[in-house]
Amino acid sequence: MTARVLRGVxxxxxxxxxxxxxxxxxxxxxxxxxxxxxxxDAEGLIVLPGFVDLHTHLREPGKEDAETVATGSxxxxxxxxxxxxxxxxxxxxxxxxxxxxxxxxLGRRAGLVDVRPVxxxxxxxxxxxxxxxxxxxxxPAAVRIFSDDGRCVHDAVMMRRALEYVKAFDGVIAQHAxxxxxxxxxxxxxxxxxxTLGLVGWPAVAEEAIIARDALLAxxxxxxxxxxHVSTAGSVEVIRWAKSRGVRITAEVTPHHLLLxxxxxxxxxxxxxxxxxxxxxxxxxxxxxxxxxxxIDAIATDHAPHPREDKDCEWAAAAFGxxxxxxxxxxxVQTMVxxxxxDWRGLADRMSVRPARIAALAxxxxxxxxxxxxxxxxxxxxxxxxxxxxxxxxRSQNTPYAGMSMPGQVVHVLYSGEPTVLEGVLA
Amino acid sequence: xxxxxxxxxxxxxxxxxxxxTAGQLATVAGRSVKKLPTLRGRTVVNLFFEDSTRTRISxxxxxxxxxxxxxxxxxxxxxxxxxxxxxxTALTLEAMGADAVVIRHGASGAPxxxxxxxxxxxxxxxxxxxxxxxxxQALLDAxxxxxHFRGGVGDLSGIRVALVGDILHSRxxxxxxxxxxxxxxxxxxVAPPTLFPVGVDTWPCKTTFxxxxxxxxxxxxxMLRVQAERMQDAYFPSAHEYRQRYGLDAQRMSxxxxxxxxxxxxxxxxxxxxxxxxxxxxRAVIVEQVAxxxxxRMAVLYLLLGGMTAGDHGDRKxxxx
Numbered sequence: 001m002t003a004r005v006l007r008g009v010x011x012x013x014x015x016x017x018x019x020x021x022x023x024x025x026x027x028x029x030x031x032x033x034x035x036x037x038x039x040x041d042a043e044g045l046i047v048l049p050g051f052v053d054l055h056t057h058l059r060e061p062g063k064e065d066a067e068t069v070a071t072g073s074x075x076x077x078x079x080x081x082x083x084x085x086x087x088x089x090x091x092x093x094x095x096x097x098x099x100x101x102x103x104x105x106l107g108r109r110a111g112l113v114d115v116r117p118v119x120x121x122x123x124x125x126x127x128x129x130x131x132x133x134x135x136x137x138x139x140p141a142a143v144r145i146f147s148d149d150g151r152c153v154h155d156a157v158m159m160r161r162a163l164e165y166v167k168a169f170d171g172v173i174a175q176h177a178x179x180x181x182x183x184x185x186x187x188x189x190x191x192x193x194x195x196t197l198g199l200v201g202w203p204a205v206a207e208e209a210i211i212a213r214d215a216l217l218a219x220x221x222x223x224x225x226x227x228x229h230v231s232t233a234g235s236v237e238v239i240r241w242a243k244s245r246g247v248r249i250t251a252e253v254t255p256h257h258l259l260l261x262x263x264x265x266x267x268x269x270x271x272x273x274x275x276x277x278x279x280x281x282x283x284x285x286x287x288x289x290x291x292x293x294x295x296i297d298a299i300a301t302d303h304a305p306h307p308r309e310d311k312d313c314e315w316a317a318a319a320f321g322x323x324x325x326x327x328x329x330x331x332x333v334q335t336m337v338x339x340x341x342x343d344w345r346g347l348a349d350r351m352s353v354r355p356a357r358i359a360a361l362a363x364x365x366x367x368x369x370x371x372x373x374x375x376x377x378x379x380x381x382x383x384x385x386x387x388x389x390x391x392x393x394x395r396s397q398n399t400p401y402a403g404m405s406m407p408g409q410v411v412h413v414l415y416s417g418e419p420t421v422l423e424g425v426l427a
Numbered sequence: 428x429x430x431x432x433x434x435x436x437x438x439x440x441x442x443x444x445x446x447x448t449a450g451q452l453a454t455v456a457g458r459s460v461k462k463l464p465t466l467r468g469r470t471v472v473n474l475f476f477e478d479s480t481r482t483r484i485s486x487x488x489x490x491x492x493x494x495x496x497x498x499x500x501x502x503x504x505x506x507x508x509x510x511x512x513x514x515x516t517a518l519t520l521e522a523m524g525a526d527a528v529v530i531r532h533g534a535s536g537a538p539x540x541x542x543x544x545x546x547x548x549x550x551x552x553x554x555x556x557x558x559x560x561x562x563x564q565a566l567l568d569a570x571x572x573x574x575h576f577r578g579g580v581g582d583l584s585g586i587r588v589a590l591v592g593d594i595l596h597s598r599x600x601x602x603x604x605x606x607x608x609x610x611x612x613x614x615x616x617v618a619p620p621t622l623f624p625v626g627v628d629t630w631p632c633k634t635t636f637x638x639x640x641x642x643x644x645x646x647x648x649x650m651l652r653v654q655a656e657r658m659q660d661a662y663f664p665s666a667h668e669y670r671q672r673y674g675l676d677a678q679r680m681s682x683x684x685x686x687x688x689x690x691x692x693x694x695x696x697x698x699x700x701x702x703x704x705x706x707x708x709x710r711a712v713i714v715e716q717v718a719x720x721x722x723x724r725m726a727v728l729y730l731l732l733g734g735m736t737a738g739d740h741g742d743r744k745x746x747x748x
Binding site for chain 1: 512513514532533534535536537539540543544556557558559560598601624625626627629630
């Protein structure tokens, strides 16, 4: 196998170097122009560890009209990711070793990113019986993250048992924090705007109360808890408090909750309908601050493809969710780097290092150093691009960013040393 | 003005123009031939995804009195219940050449979507969407109040209006608060705390939990329908307690100023929010509201479809006076 050289690239935005990759690992980091091998021009570009998404809906099996593991993997690679976590709310639900293995195999066949299946916490996401978590953990898919995402594990006893049970294999429960009774029929953030628009409100307390309860449960049984898509200022405060107590809690925020607000709902366009809902500008500020100070550990896309008909309708009839894989990096740049809240190393920490640690992925999120597996993402911080829904790799087009100009572009991606993306297109 | 989707769409001048036009068109009802040729050859579609016989008939009559062709499209299966989608229904109506679509829909914002998604080119009139708005109801209520308190001219400045009942789920309340404010009225909302929407403190009106506080200081008291089923969701404990605390009976009515009127958008729950005695009292103008509804809907159709803008209308009025 010939060596490849990322020529003149700047790790974490620092001084330019040549990074030589061979046999899937970084074998040399040397002065620019000195590396030997097949040259990939990266002059002036920034290299970061490949991004790790903790929250991706790949829709296969069952909803292949929205996305497949193959199309979602392409979108992920183009977005700079080298690992994604495929959520369990497929048809059938990923609640058995058989289904998670199938998804894992599909990911291997696509071969563009590590596709790590997330296992359901309860059978059929119904919240009534624990799924076979151990079987999923010991399957070839080696599941470590379990989530009923889309639904909340609302029964306190079920949540306690799940938290306890996964300690046997260093698992983590990723909670979709949404108290179901407080959100019956909920359509958008509850506040003055929901009252004016006549849409059923989704109160912040429905998220915050579950996070508070689960933080205390995780403390009580000394287990690992992860909070999916944190969306409110109050949630950030609760998590900050829990971390200060030493609770083993981690949290993620989506790009859209870092950028968009409920004001977009005014036109009743379901492209902005998402779970949890878009919140207020005060919430957005608190989420950015929480991500900056490390209260929130990770940016996770909650990439949620839907076929056109599920968005081309009235608000109440539409599906929740929006695409995220190919826009996550640019939104992170816009909201966190350009604002000065995170430097490039900080961005790498929130998009790669910490999510890899939460998911217990040894070969992802590694320091860019000799000997590390070459999962690398090369980005152009100066590039601007305009989002064209039909130009995205996903099988669906439900992006809320159509026509928006975005800073920062993914140029090259190496996955286990092999290029998956070169010059912004699939290799 | 192309569409009427919300009371928010209306400036004071536009609202008054609609009321003035309705006043002129109301005279048609008194003629032996109750018909004007204004909208001959135009097609108005009543697209009702929810049952509402009274509102549909009102729009149908209004369109027919203006000589429009009227199609009633009762789309029972909305896309919510996996019938034909709103989009496909809209494309069908567009292909048939509808000039105006009057839509009643259970989903808030459905008329806005219909008007702005690029599916149809005609005018859209909101005949009630979810818990959002019902602007022609607010207009007919304003028209009724203006007749009683302003001799049918001008605005409603200084008129004191109270709305009592299920504000949270009421599109009538939302449309009324906005329009009444635009016309200068002073609005108070009365409800138990559970039936106020979050953020009602930002609305341009006062609020109270106690009906007895406001009875002596209102010109128009509007009672809103309260569904007894709401008590299943713990909005209030029982129909009995609701009636005791918020219902309008003869005893409470006796404390209203002598010239005050009682209104109700219908359909009434006699014995719940309003007692039968009050409903049948001469000061209850509920039947008059229904009659005025036809005039208002004629005016809205006329102004949206008749090739005359609200501004033109205002100019002509100015010339006349």
